[in-house]
Amino acid sequence: MKVAELKANSSVEEIVLEIVEKEEERKVATWRGNARVCNAIGRDDDGNEIKITLWNDEIDMVNEGDTIKIKNGWVKEWNNELQISTGRNGELQKI
Numbered sequence: 001m002k003v004a005e006l007k008a009n010s011s012v013e014e015i016v017l018e019i020v021e022k023e024e025e026r027k028v029a030t031w032r033g034n035a036r037v038c039n040a041i042g043r044d045d046d047g048n049e050i051k052i053t054l055w056n057d058e059i060d061m062v063n064e065g066d067t068i069k070i071k072n073g074w075v076k077e078w079n080n081e082l083q084i085s086t087g088r089n090g091e092l093q094k095i
Helices: 057-061
Strands: 010-022 026-030 033-043 049-055 067-078 081-085 091-094
Antiparallel strands (some): 010 033, 010 067, 033 049, 067 081
8 A cells, every 4th residue: 555545544454664754752541551652754655654653662663764564554533644553453564
């Protein structure tokens, strides 16, 4: 998939993105307990960008300049902006 094909509240079978920016992590309280979360910006090979939400161990896996693949991810809209994450069942791989 490409960024231009993503729609809010839909699954993503597979997408490859280059990390062009990574923000500082922060701690949040979730229904599962305390967690770490971090936003990043990913760019596909067409040059389109999307915000990526990284959780816990995913934060340590990813740095600016890395290329990642998200499989079985999820897209949501937050503050009129699309965001992608691994969701509940997805997987993030560094390639």
